[in-house]
Amino acid sequence: MSDRIFSVGWLAVCLVIAVSMWQMEVPFSYEPVGPKAFPLLLAALMTLCCIVLIVRPDAGSISVDSPLLAKGAMLITVLLAYATLFSVLGFPLSTALMVMSVSRIFGGSWATSTVTAASIAVGSFLLFDRLLEVSLPLGGLFG
Amino acid sequence: MDNITNLLGGFQVAIQPLNLVLASFGCFVGTVLGLLPGLGPINGVAIFLPLAFALNLPPESALILLASVYMGCEYGGRISAILLNVPGDASAVMTTVDGHPLALKGRAGVALSISAVSSFVGALVSTIGIVLFAPLLSNWALSFGPAEYFALMVFAVATLGGMLGGKPAKALLGCFIGMSLAMIGIDSGTGVYRLTFGSLHLSDGIQFIVIVIGLFAISEILTMLEQTQAGQNAIKLSGRLLFNAKELASSAMTMLRSAFMGFGIGILPGAGATVASAIAYTTEKRVSDTEGTFGKGDVRGVAAPEAANNASACGSFIPMLTLGVPGSGTTAVMLGALTLYNITPGPLLFESKPDVVWGLIASLFIANVLLVVMNLPLVGLFSRLLSIPNAVLVPAIAAISFIGVYGIHSSTFDLVLMVVLGVFGYILRKLDFPTGPIILGFVLAELMERNLRRALSISDGEIGVLFESPLSIALWVMATLIIALPILLRLRGRRNRNQTVSANDI
Numbered sequence: 001m002s003d004r005i006f007s008v009g010w011l012a013v014c015l016v017i018a019v020s021m022w023q024m025e026v027p028f029s030y031e032p033v034g035p036k037a038f039p040l041l042l043a044a045l046m047t048l049c050c051i052v053l054i055v056r057p058d059a060g061s062i063s064v065d066s067p068l069l070a071k072g073a074m075l076i077t078v079l080l081a082y083a084t085l086f087s088v089l090g091f092p093l094s095t096a097l098m099v100m101s102v103s104r105i106f107g108g109s110w111a112t113s114t115v116t117a118a119s120i121a122v123g124s125f126l127l128f129d130r131l132l133e134v135s136l137p138l139g140g141l142f143g
Numbered sequence: 144m145d146n147i148t149n150l151l152g153g154f155q156v157a158i159q160p161l162n163l164v165l166a167s168f169g170c171f172v173g174t175v176l177g178l179l180p181g182l183g184p185i186n187g188v189a190i191f192l193p194l195a196f197a198l199n200l201p202p203e204s205a206l207i208l209l210a211s212v213y214m215g216c217e218y219g220g221r222i223s224a225i226l227l228n229v230p231g232d233a234s235a236v237m238t239t240v241d242g243h244p245l246a247l248k249g250r251a252g253v254a255l256s257i258s259a260v261s262s263f264v265g266a267l268v269s270t271i272g273i274v275l276f277a278p279l280l281s282n283w284a285l286s287f288g289p290a291e292y293f294a295l296m297v298f299a300v301a302t303l304g305g306m307l308g309g310k311p312a313k314a315l316l317g318c319f320i321g322m323s324l325a326m327i328g329i330d331s332g333t334g335v336y337r338l339t340f341g342s343l344h345l346s347d348g349i350q351f352i353v354i355v356i357g358l359f360a361i362s363e364i365l366t367m368l369e370q371t372q373a374g375q376n377a378i379k380l381s382g383r384l385l386f387n388a389k390e391l392a393s394s395a396m397t398m399l400r401s402a403f404m405g406f407g408i409g410i411l412p413g414a415g416a417t418v419a420s421a422i423a424y425t426t427e428k429r430v431s432d433t434e435g436t437f438g439k440g441d442v443r444g445v446a447a448p449e450a451a452n453n454a455s456a457c458g459s460f461i462p463m464l465t466l467g468v469p470g471s472g473t474t475a476v477m478l479g480a481l482t483l484y485n486i487t488p489g490p491l492l493f494e495s496k497p498d499v500v501w502g503l504i505a506s507l508f509i510a511n512v513l514l515v516v517m518n519l520p521l522v523g524l525f526s527r528l529l530s531i532p533n534a535v536l537v538p539a540i541a542a543i544s545f546i547g548v549y550g551i552h553s554s555t556f557d558l559v560l561m562v563v564l565g566v567f568g569y570i571l572r573k574l575d576f577p578t579g580p581i582i583l584g585f586v587l588a589e590l591m592e593r594n595l596r597r598a599l600s601i602s603d604g605e606i607g608v609l610f611e612s613p614l615s616i617a618l619w620v621m622a623t624l625i626i627a628l629p630i631l632l633r634l635r636g637r638r639n640r641n642q643t644v645s646a647n648d649i
Contacts, residue, residue: 006574010316017323017338026335031596032604035330035337038592042323049316058310062573071368076566079361079541083558086549095545099538106368108534116535120542134197134550 003057007050014043014050075105090139091129096121146274153501156203157509165200165208166506170513173215175528178223179536181367183232184216184416184456184473185579189359190540192480193352193547202484203502209477210460210503211510214266217416217456218514221258221449222525225251226378234416234452237424241437241444248440252384255522257391257442258449261398263515265450268402269409269457270507273464276410277493277504281465284490289598290609294618296591299412299468301622303580310575311629317576321584322591324349332596344556351479352548353561354585358578360544361565364537366572380523386442394446397427405451409458415471415579416452416459423451457507464500465490467590472579475586482586 021036021043082098089097096117103113128134156162169191176187188209195205220235225242238258245254287295304315327338328348339345401423408419427447428437437444459470467489469475481488486496493500518525548561572578595609602608610616 002574006570010320017326020338020340024335024337026333029333031332031600033596033599035333035335038588038595039323039326039337042319042326046316046319046323049312049319052312053316056312058313058575068369072365075365075368076562079364079562079565080559082541082545083562084555086545086558087553087555091546095542099542102364102538102541103534106532106534106537108532112532112534116538120539124542124546128546128550132198134194134546135553136546136549137553 001057002062003053007053007057011047011050014047017043071105075102078102078105087137088139091136092121092125093139095124146278149278149497149501150274150505152497153503153505154508156498156502157207157505162204162207162502162506163509165204166211166510167513169208169211170215170218170510170517173212174219174222174514174518174525175215176212177216177219178231178525178529179219179531180223180227180229180231181363181370182216182540183220183234184213185476185582186359186363187212187216188473188476189355190543190547192355192476192483193551194543195480196352196483197547197550202481202486202496203499205480205484206477206499206503207506207510209480210506211513213456213473213477214453214507214510215514217266217453218259218262218518219525220452221262221445222255222522223529225254225258225445226380226526227529234420234455235448236417237420237448238445240424241439241441244438244440245442245445246378249382250440251378251380252382252522253386253390253442254445255380256384256519257386257394258445259515259518259522260386260391261394261401261446261449262453262518263511264398265402265405265453265455266457266507266511266514268399268450269406269454270504270511272406273457273461273504273507277461277465277500280461281490281493284466287466287490287614288612289594289601291612291615291618292594293591293598293609294615294622295412295466296468296587296594298618298622298625299462299587300584301625302412303583304626310577311626313574313576314580317571317578318580318584318587320571321581321586322588324354324581325585325588331593344554344560349560349564350548350552350557351483351585352551353557354564355476355479355582356544356548357561357564358568358581360540361562362568362572362578364541365565365569367533367537370533380526384522385519390442394443397431397443397446398450400430401427401447401450402454405454406458408451409455409470410461412462412466412468412470415473416455419455420448420452423447460503460507463488464492464503467492469583469586472582475579475583478586479582 017039021039024036026034026036078098078101082094085094099120100113100117103116108116125136129136173187176182191209191212195208216232217234220231221238221242223229223231224235224238225246228239228243230236230239242254245251300318303318304311327345329346330337336346404423404426405419408422424444424447427443431443459474462468462470463474463478469478478488545558548557568578598608610619
């Protein structure tokens with residue numbers, strides 16, 4: 001069942017690709033094959049694969065239990081927040097917050113996650129920014 | 144003779160202090176990543192690729208680091224397979240079959256040491272194979288025109304989806320999804336923006352590293368949520384830590400046979416170490432299991448898959464180095480690494496960048512020796528690492544992934560895109576899509592499109608040029624066979640089954 005849902009969704013993506021390629025205006029070029037051909041070919045091949053999956057899906061569906069779903073949603077939120085706050089809050093602070101939350105989500109105690117957060121945030125900043133010269137943002141708080 | 148001279152030159156590159164340090168570091172970290180269930184070679188290489196690039200390592204050093212991580216992972220997978228009955232990476236699945244029973248009998252040390260030696264033999268045979276065959280193949284590949292290249296890549300995609308894939312429709316769809324992702328951004332031929340939907344951030348296309356880390360590190364983190372904690376029921380090492388002469392003698396032929404088999408499978412574009420270890424194990428069982436001890440803890444049952452998967456991992460460097468067409472998901476990532484350095488992989492690589500190619504090959508020898516030396520005495524240390532709790536491991540992986548991606552363009556957009564792609568990759572994995580084809584597709588798309596366009600502009604749009612030379616015809620025929628044969632066999636199997644059913648009914 002999940003195969004079918006995904007395939008129908010991906011058929012819509014194929015349609016978007018096809019329409020967007022079709023409408024694209026291409027300046028005159030001497031090449032016989034322009035930039036439209038290959039993406040259109042891909043859209044056609046993907047449509048074919050999706051149809052095969054709709055007609056003959058693999059048995060079974062994804063079963064998701066709600067505690068796992070809740071944890072997954074939390075994890076994704078934390079990672080997205082980390083991504084957006086990375087340069088705003090600076091690496092040490094945002095990393096400490098991320099490590100703390102992720103560690104808690106993965107069942108770490110408050111003590112474990114606090115120690116892990118502090119050591120990863122400070123340790124990796126010193127290692128990468130100071131020692132290995134990969135420049136990381138320090139953020140307004142420290143900079 | 145030329146090969147020997149070149150190889151010696153390669154050793155000069157590989158024994159530079161920086162490269163030796165990187166190789167030892169890569170071997171150690173690779174073994175650790177390999178033994179942790181869930182993290183395999185492709186994740187390991189994916190996590191280290193952006194770091195190598197952000198650290199401004201020269202291309203040969205970056206490749207040496209990535210190759211040692213790759214080989215280390217193949218070594219590490221067996222440790223958790225034997226002690227935990229959980230394969231550390233997919234190619235160690237077959238190692239659990241005999242490895243864990245051996246550990247239960249108190250012979251974990253024997254299983255671990257014999258598998259370390261098998262890994263060494265497998266990788267050694269295969270690396271010698273690279274030295275012998277890669278230059279020949281690259282010479283031959285020099286005569287490939289765009290049409291032949293296009294056909295070769297069609298063959299690679301077909302191998303992926305064909306009999307070696309297991310789920311043809313999903314492997315192919317995954318590969319095409321990867322190709323579509325590669326279409327986003329400016330078209331190099333005409334300068335038009337494709338599929339950017341007006342976004343300025345997307346006009347340069349999706350960075351290779353963002354895709355790799357998203358698909359292989361972020362989605363792995365999400366997958367790890369479902370795992371139960373590792374490390375609780377690992378079997379303690381006890382008894383002899385080293386095999387005896389009799390055990391070594393009984394499995395010596397097994398190692399060699401499996402190594403050759405693994406090498407052959409590794410060369411095929413699209414077929415990887417997992418397939419190699421499965422085929423080697425079943426063959427070995429058929430050939431030498433006269434007393435029915437396979438599956439109950441036979442040292443040969445551990446030797447076969449380990450020799451094969453290491454041989455295959457090294458063998459998959461051949462298509463990557465000589466043809467520029469990767470043989471596995473992991474070598475696809477490394478191919479991407481080369482393009483990040485503006486090095487075009489392909490047959491010319493042996494002439495234009497001999498230090499990179501031969502440095503890499505020489506470092507495979509060095510990494511292999513380092514790994515076997517590291518793995519025999521340090522196995523106790525490695526097995527204790529199995530008890531790192533996910534609450535410490537996962538946030539560390541997340542932080543390193545973000546550092547790597549941020550270190551390249553300092554772009555917040557890339558970080559967000561990486562997480563989004565990670566969630567997409569997670570959904571695909573939940574649906575049982577193999578992830579290797581996606582990254583292979585992403586890497587092949589540009590090459591494929593460029594060669595198709597070049598071939599057709601030479602022929603002025605006449606499509607027959609793709610099927611003109613004997614070589615391209617042969618490749619097209621093989622590609623068709625590899626897709627069509629399993630389908631035909633299945634149809635025939637079904638008809639036979641139907642007949643037996645109706646016969647039983649009467």
